[in-house]
Amino acid sequence: MNNTKSKELYKAGQKHLVGAVNSPVRAFNSVGGNPLFMGKAHRSKIYDVDGNEYIDLVLSYGPMIIGHGNDKVIEAVQKQVCTGFTFGASTENEIKLAEIVCNAFPGMDKVRFVNSGTEAILSAIRLARAYTGKNHIVKFAGCYHGHSDALLVAAGSGLATLSIPGSAGVPKEAVQNTLIAEYNNIDSVKKHIAECDDIAAVFIEPIAGNMGVVLPSDSFIKELRKITSAAGILLVVDEVMTGFRSKFGGAQELLGIEADITCLGKVVGGGFPVGAYGAREEIMQMVSPLGAMYQAGTLSGNPVAMAAGISTLEELKAQNPYDKFNAQAEIIEKALLAAATENGIELTVNRFGSMINPFFSAKKITNFTEAQECDTARFTKFFWGLIENGVYIPPSQFEAWFLCSVLSDEDMNKIINAINAAMKLAK
Ligand code: PMP
Numbered sequence: 001m002n003n004t005k006s007k008e009l010y011k012a013g014q015k016h017l018v019g020a021v022n023s024p025v026r027a028f029n030s031v032g033g034n035p036l037f038m039g040k041a042h043r044s045k046i047y048d049v050d051g052n053e054y055i056d057l058v059l060s061y062g063p064m065i066i067g068h069g070n071d072k073v074i075e076a077v078q079k080q081v082c083t084g085f086t087f088g089a090s091t092e093n094e095i096k097l098a099e100i101v102c103n104a105f106p107g108m109d110k111v112r113f114v115n116s117g118t119e120a121i122l123s124a125i126r127l128a129r130a131y132t133g134k135n136h137i138v139k140f141a142g143c144y145h146g147h148s149d150a151l152l153v154a155a156g157s158g159l160a161t162l163s164i165p166g167s168a169g170v171p172k173e174a175v176q177n178t179l180i181a182e183y184n185n186i187d188s189v190k191k192h193i194a195e196c197d198d199i200a201a202v203f204i205e206p207i208a209g210n211m212g213v214v215l216p217s218d219s220f221i222k223e224l225r226k227i228t229s230a231a232g233i234l235l236v237v238d239e240v241m242t243g244f245r246s247k248f249g250g251a252q253e254l255l256g257i258e259a260d261i262t263c264l265g266k267v268v269g270g271g272f273p274v275g276a277y278g279a280r281e282e283i284m285q286m287v288s289p290l291g292a293m294y295q296a297g298t299l300s301g302n303p304v305a306m307a308a309g310i311s312t313l314e315e316l317k318a319q320n321p322y323d324k325f326n327a328q329a330e331i332i333e334k335a336l337l338a339a340a341t342e343n344g345i346e347l348t349v350n351r352f353g354s355m356i357n358p359f360f361s362a363k364k365i366t367n368f369t370e371a372q373e374c375d376t377a378r379f380t381k382f383f384w385g386l387i388e389n390g391v392y393i394p395p396s397q398f399e400a401w402f403l404c405s406v407l408s409d410e411d412m413n414k415i416i417n418a419i420n421a422a423m424k425l426a427k
Contacts, residue, residue, distance in 0.1 A: 001388055005049040009037040021143030024158040025061065031380045031395045036387075041068035043406045046392055054392035055418075056412050057401040059396070062241050062266040065354070066315050067406035076311035080304045088298065093306040096418035100266065100313050101276060104249035111278030111285055113301040117240035117265030118146025120275035121203070123295045124261045127152055127277065128201035128234045130286045130408055131291035138192050138202040138233075140183040142211030142368025145203055145238050145263075149174035156210030156368065161396040182307040183208060183367045184216060186223045193231050201234040202263070205249040209241040209400040211371040213350040213357035216255065225257040234283075240265035240275065241400070246325075248317050270312030272305035321405035328403055328412060332356055335416040339423035345378065354403040358382075360426075371398060378426050385422025391415055 013020030021027050021035065028035045039049040044067050047058040059065065066073070080093075102108045103183065112194075114120050126146070129135055137150060144157035152159075152167045154173050159167070166175070179189040179196065193199060202224065208214040209211055216224075225287045237259035242251040244267040261283060265275040278284065286293045333349045336358045340347035346362035359365045360375040360382070379397040390416070392394055393401050 001052055002050050003034060003036065003048065003052070006033050006037045009049060010034050013037075021084070024162065025394070025396065025399065028067065028395045030161045030376065030397075031383050032187075032266070033384070035395075036162060036392075042093070043067040043069065044404055044408065044411050052390070053182055054387070054390050055414055057391060057393045057403070057415075059402045059404055060266075060271060061399070062245065062402050063271045065245060065267050065402070065404055066312060066319065066321075067404040068271075070312070070315055072315050073308055073311045076307040077272075077304055080307035085304060086299055086302055091301070091306065093303060093304050093310060096303040097268075097306050097309050097313075100310065101264065102278065104244070105262055106249075106253065106280065107260070108262055108278035108282055108286035109281040111276050112284070112295065113306075114277070114295075114297055115302075116146065116275045116276040117238075117263065117301055118148055118275070119297070119379075120240065120263040120265055120277045121145040121151065121236075121238060122148035124236050124263050124277045125365055126295065127261060127279070127283065127286060127293050128236060131283050131289070132200040132232065132234060134198045134200040136179055136192075136196055136199045136339075138179045138181050138189060138199060140181050140204055140208070140368075142183055142214070143203070143205045143208055143238070144210035145205075149319045150178050151203065151326075153178055154180045154206070154368070155229070156398055160211055160368070160372070160398040182369075183211075183214060184220045185367065186220050186227070188255050189224060189240070190227060193227060193233070199231070199233045201236045203230050203236045203238060203420045204236050205241065206255055206257070206427075207242050207246070207352045207355065209355055210398065211368045212374075212398050213352060213355050213400045214365055214367065214371065215350060215352055217366070221255050221257055234260035234337070236261045236263065242352075244313065245314060245355060245402075247322055248313075248320070251352070256309035266310050267312065267316070270308035271393045272302070272307045272308040273299075274302075274309055293373045312367060316405070319405050322353065324404050324405065328407055329354060329356045331412060332401075332415060332419070334417045336423075339420050342420075343423050343427045345423060345426060346375075355400040356403070357400050382422045382426040386418050388425075389414075389418035391418040
């Protein structure tokens, strides 16, 4: 594989960019080697600057659910670009996207658009504190909720990939009200509730995707809903990754729970920077200008991003790819397990809808501790094997693979062949 130009850009990029990236998950630190610089993408494929073609299972870490360059999305974005980029005033499309989102989430009467998942979450922290008058928050080890101070402890995603326990620059005062619980361990939450009567909210990824894909057990997630309601604690469901991915709407409906506050991002902006938080009427009444909880944004509800979000969600609804996602993910799971067995490699596969993740471990993976015990050296060999064979996955054992709705049978064959070849190299 020729990656001369990526290498040159990596060198050049290090001069004025930090590690030549604008988000650490894009660095290849944990897998060694040179980060790929991408040049263009079309439908299910992405092309690096050296012209190598890959089936894209990163999809910009989730947003590109209907594939790259959908005609209707391009048309909507082009039309908006010609009409105006941003006005600093309300536009009709914000109402339209709000209607689509609120109709898709049973517990959401009102929504506020922001510019990223991080912003949605940090606003939800403030809102939960404003509504309950309490200060503590609970998060689960291995869940990632963006990079705001209060939640940057025991976090997944890039921190898990780079084995960073927290972040420098976060004052201890900023995390002293953050309590850590263990995913799939309801007693770890009950203990906090018993010991602290100042808990405003519990934050959870309904399907964890930032320690690799980890599913909640049915009893854990339902019990979590029950005990938080009973204690007057808000349940903030972080659907930044899962929103519109496992069904049109949120994973919470499939899991049989309803959030007090839901956070969104990624798919909702169709590849443009959009985040959102929403809740039932009485909670959203707290938000400025209706209430005393302040949160604002120069580019929030940006017209181009709203146009991309609306057209992406309309297209997604029309395509209804969710059965196809399950079927294709099942095929990939089977291929992964068969290739692992053939090469005497211990492997566990976790998946939910269009999110899938092989863990190089013989054990079931149900929490962060188990995820961290995986054989990351083997993952690295497997990763490069896939890259060499034209399949682009995140450069980390701890990030989910995503499927898009335009994956063809030919793409699927290519993925399966690449898995077979890469697993041999991972032996
Ligand atoms: N929450 C979850 C569950 C996420 O996966 C992410 C990003 N991967 C975030 C929050 C933060 O979103 P953003 O990167 O848009 O700030």
